[in-house]
Amino acid sequence: AQKVTQAQTEISVVEKEDVTLDCVYETRDTTYYLFWYKQPPSGELVFLIRRNSFDEQNEISGRYSWNFQKSTSSFNFTITASQVVDSAVYFCALSELDNFNKFYFGSGTKLNVKP
Amino acid sequence: DAGVIQSPRHEVTEMGQEVTLRCKPISGHDYLFWYRQTMMRGLELLIYFNNNVPIDDSGMPEDRFSAKMPNASFSTLKIQPSEPRDSAVYFCASSLTHNEKLFFGSGTQLSVL
Numbered sequence: 001a002q003k004v005t006q007a008q009t010e011i012s013v014v015e016k017e018d019v020t021l022d023c024v025y026e027t028r029d030t031t032y033y034l035f036w037y038k039q040p041p042s043g044e045l046v047f048l049i050r051r052n053s054f055d056e057q058n059e060i061s062g063r064y065s066w067n068f069q070k071s072t073s074s075f076n077f078t079i080t081a082s083q084v085v086d087s088a089v090y091f092c093a094l095s096e097l098d099n100f101n102k103f104y105f106g107s108g109t110k111l112n113v114k115p
Numbered sequence: 116d117a118g119v120i121q122s123p124r125h126e127v128t129e130m131g132q133e134v135t136l137r138c139k140p141i142s143g144h145d146y147l148f149w150y151r152q153t154m155m156r157g158l159e160l161l162i163y164f165n166n167n168v169p170i171d172d173s174g175m176p177e178d179r180f181s182a183k184m185p186n187a188s189f190s191t192l193k194i195q196p197s198e199p200r201d202s203a204v205y206f207c208a209s210s211l212t213h214n215e216k217l218f219f220g221s222g223t224q225l226s227v228l
Contacts, residue, residue: 033214035216037217037219042221043204043221043222044219044220044221044222045206045208045217045219046219047216047217047218050216091158095214099171100213100214101146101148101163101165101170101171101210101213101214102160102163102171103160103217105157105158106157107157108157108158
């Protein structure tokens with residue numbers, strides 16, 4: 001079974017729209033970490049955020065915000081007032097207690113922001 | 116400060132040939148990872164090293180794949196012999212310490228004809 005599911009394969013929005021990228025994870029561990037990475041057209045994956053399982057506080061960084069809900073095993077990512085430069089593939093990832101260095105990546109969501 | 120450096124950026128080879136991918140991690144990073152990205156399977160961890168020692172190679176597809184890290188500043192991923200199904204983007208990543216964020220290289224786009 002997939003440990004990380006990103007059900008949205010591709011999303012298209014118009015600039016300045018808000019968009020939420022969904023991430024649902026599966027683990028039996030009580031201690032784990034969740035991540036979001038961005039892969040722009042240049043190809044290199046860029047780290048966005050890391051959240052541990054004991055910290056359910058939502059995080060905001062500029063136009064980016066993350067909503068972590070253990071009750072629904074979700075770690076969703078919202079971009080407010082999207083811009084063309086936000087166009088990329090976004091990956092959610094999980095690492096678990098038995099091996100924190102083994103990241104399970106979701107299949108990614110391709111975000112297209114049109115001018 | 117230089118990031119993770121991979122070479123070559125693109126490699127086109129014929130089936131049966133040996134392919135060597137190279138990676139220079141960020142200086143001071145203790146962990147080095149090799150990932151493969153394909154449309155079908157997404158991002159897969161192939162192997163990772165801690166202080167130049169291979170820790171987990173369970174993701175290496177088969178004996179045709181091998182990876183080495185002779186020193187803290189260099190790693191190679193070798194495929195011998197290569198097959199068309201090995202065509203993918205291969206990423207190298209490094210992290211400062213245990214369970215830290217990964218810094219990825221630009222990847223090597225491998226095409227095996």
